[in-house]
Amino acid sequence: MTRDPIADLRRIAFLLERANEATYRVRAFRSAASALAALPAAEVAQRARAGKLTELAGVGDVTARCVAESLAGEEPVYLRRLLATEGTDLDAEASRLRAALRGDCHTHSDWSDGGSPIEEMALAAVELGHEYLVLTDHSPRLKVARGLTADRLRRQLDHVAQLNEALPEGFRILTGIEVDILADGSLDQAEELLARLDVVVGSVHSGLNDDRAKMTRRMLTAVANPHLDILGHCTGRMVSSRPAGVTGPGDRGHRARTRPESDFDADAVFAACVEHRTAVEINSRPERQDPPKRLIRRALEAGCLFAIDTDAHAPGQLDWQRFGCERAARCGVPADRVINTWTAEDLIAWTTP
Numbered sequence: 001m002t003r004d005p006i007a008d009l010r011r012i013a014f015l016l017e018r019a020n021e022a023t024y025r026v027r028a029f030r031s032a033a034s035a036l037a038a039l040p041a042a043e044v045a046q047r048a049r050a051g052k053l054t055e056l057a058g059v060g061d062v063t064a065r066c067v068a069e070s071l072a073g074e075e076p077v078y079l080r081r082l083l084a085t086e087g088t089d090l091d092a093e094a095s096r097l098r099a100a101l102r103g104d105c106h107t108h109s110d111w112s113d114g115g116s117p118i119e120e121m122a123l124a125a126v127e128l129g130h131e132y133l134v135l136t137d138h139s140p141r142l143k144v145a146r147g148l149t150a151d152r153l154r155r156q157l158d159h160v161a162q163l164n165e166a167l168p169e170g171f172r173i174l175t176g177i178e179v180d181i182l183a184d185g186s187l188d189q190a191e192e193l194l195a196r197l198d199v200v201v202g203s204v205h206s207g208l209n210d211d212r213a214k215m216t217r218r219m220l221t222a223v224a225n226p227h228l229d230i231l232g233h234c235t236g237r238m239v240s241s242r243p244a245g246v247t248g249p250g251d252r253g254h255r256a257r258t259r260p261e262s263d264f265d266a267d268a269v270f271a272a273c274v275e276h277r278t279a280v281e282i283n284s285r286p287e288r289q290d291p292p293k294r295l296i297r298r299a300l301e302a303g304c305l306f307a308i309d310t311d312a313h314a315p316g317q318l319d320w321q322r323f324g325c326e327r328a329a330r331c332g333v334p335a336d337r338v339i340n341t342w343t344a345e346d347l348i349a350w351t352t353p
């Protein structure tokens, strides 16, 4: 079947507009459509074959990919995703997703850079109706965030075991860490401890400007590590300054500034996540919104699992899952692909190699 790539681009723009997506995103598809409409169809096809579409002003990686798929007679993945969510009430879909979540896999306490004791975080999670809260304080190298040494983490594990005795039936704190992915892709904590923890979130917090090849290698190494369960805020971007009302010691390390996405081969990293059973985090923090929706769609298409987490540094922030659910719903992420819709038992069975 032959398809008209320009019509596909315009259709995508229309659906994005109707879904009230950001103007710049719509414009990317409209300008690409105009740029291609100005050329003979044969030239468009020839440029697509040679991988030279992006040399045209107004055509970027995402739009060029759509054109290539379209010319190959396939419905562009981007369009397919938009059509899959079309006509669904996104608010209702986001609410359903939120209601399906049983816990949160990325949270901090005052043991690292959070603002509240573990117990207060846990009680807030109980209030929200969660069945579990994974405590993921930072690892040693993140000194600005008072990352836990191996000894402090061991003490925290004992403390959590005690707290769990006293918490309400049907709720538990699961042990975990947000471990730094170091420059060589290794994880910043003793192997024996990583093996002992229920859930390991791994994030890049340093060298975010590494070049594409280095960052890709770094992430691939981390994802292949059998202890890594969730790849945290994978692009490291900051889209806005700290939201209003979020101040104080609870947010050291989340300073007010914007930061571009790290550059890495997302398709390679997501394929590795599928192969090594590592979930991709959808970070709900308003200033992060990481990964961006285009990458959530790519990860979904690749077959990845997700974790919709708050990265809460204070009890009230545990309610931010709603933001992640909205973004996931817009990308058509189904509940059964989200690991924190699972019970604690299923989650632990999955994280245990």
Ligand SMILES: [Zn+2]
Pocket (backbone or CB within 6 Å): 178, 203, 205, 232, 233
């Ligand atoms: Zn982090």
Ligand SMILES: [Zn+2]
Pocket (backbone or CB within 6 Å): 106, 108, 178, 311
């Ligand atoms: Zn965090």
